[in-house]
């Protein structure tokens with residue numbers, strides 16, 4: 015195919031594909047960036063698991079779904095992929111059991127009773143909201159409407175014209191209902207997989223899929239802590255929370 019035809023075909027594909035679909039950047043991960051049907055590193059067939067850093071809030075390793083996100087969204091020195099990196103020392107707390115005086119989190123947004131990245135974000139490509147947030151913030155113009163979902167005592171609800179109970183949360187986690195916005199009372203099925211996949215600990219990443227996809231990027235392999243350079247290990251030790 016000559017270049018012009020190729021460009022034309024590609025733009026038609028984008029136009030057709032674009033109608034009615036969210037086109038956030040996770041689309042390009044094409045499922046296999048986050049899930050691996052045969053060589054999973056963590057529950058729910060997660061392909062990435064970054065538990066290099068100790069969570070400064072709890073002094074324990076990050077596990078659960080947040081370790082997936084941090085496999086890409088942390089700096090490489092901390093086991094991530096440098097993809098829009100966020101750092102746990104200066105980020106909204108995660109992997110914690112909420113103190114009810116600080117936040118009134120709808121139960122359905124917690125995982126094993128804890129706040130995780132997925133409490134605020136539904137990362138599936140079907141989520142049309144700004145930054146994959148669970149609450150529509152009108153493209154980031156009304157972020158307070160999202161914060162209000164868990165910190166209602168702090169927001170001027172008359173400004174947003176909405177109370178906590180009225181908030182719609184985006185969820186992709188119920189195939190019976192399909193992706194969409196649900197009241198917290200309807201978010202009953204949040205994560206039904208029984209987690210029967212239990213990867214057998216640390217193993218050599220020489221086992222790799224026989225196929226290659228655009229999503230197979232070097233960032234998916236988090237280094238073992240003893241592979242880290244001395245100065246970084248020291249920095250991490252200094253960053254441990256006080257007893």
Ligand code: HEC
Pocket residue numbers: 040043044045046047048049058079082125132137138139187204205206207
């Ligand atoms: C950015 C990472 C990411 C991408 C890309 C992604 N997923 Fe997921 N997936 C997750 C996370 C995180 C969860 C767990 C979410 C939760 O607990 O709310 C999950 C859960 C699931 C589950 C388990 C649902 C359950 O009920 O327990 C299935 C099935 C799934 N994803 C399929 C897919 C498919 C199919 C695609 C591609 C269209 C995809 N995922 C793309 C991160 C991703």
Ligand code: HEC
Pocket residue numbers: 038039040043047048062079082083084085086087097098131132135137144145146147234
């Ligand atoms: C396999 C790598 C990978 C994983 C795992 C991953 N992401 Fe991403 N994420 C990306 C890429 C790539 C981008 C686009 C970065 C860019 O635009 O520079 C992105 C962008 C984002 C954005 C910004 C979206 C926007 O519209 O600007 C958010 C929010 C986000 N990710 C949240 C998450 C959360 C939460 C998780 C875990 C549930 C997660 N990601 C897991 C690769 C990943």
Ligand code: HEC
Pocket residue numbers: 080083084087097098100106107108129130131132133134135145147157
């Ligand atoms: C309390 C809610 C909340 C939690 C928990 C949360 N985020 Fe976010 N996240 C946001 C909001 C709000 C934004 C958009 C504002 C901004 O970019 O700072 C955002 C933006 C992002 C972005 C896009 C940054 C950019 O430059 O575009 C990424 C990536 C991201 N989050 C990843 C994560 C990961 C990984 C975790 C878990 C370790 C996480 N988030 C936990 C609320 C949250």
Ligand code: HEC
Pocket residue numbers: 106107110111112113114116117119123129133134157160161162163164165
């Ligand atoms: C899904 C629920 C949820 C959402 C949405 C949410 N938070 Fe939080 N927030 C929490 C939890 C849980 C804590 C920690 C409570 C604890 O320490 O036990 C917290 C803590 C905080 C803290 C105290 C942090 C510290 O270091 O002491 C601030 C400030 C805060 N949130 C602001 C925000 C802002 C601003 C937004 C909107 C951008 C937001 N939160 C959205 C659940 C949420």
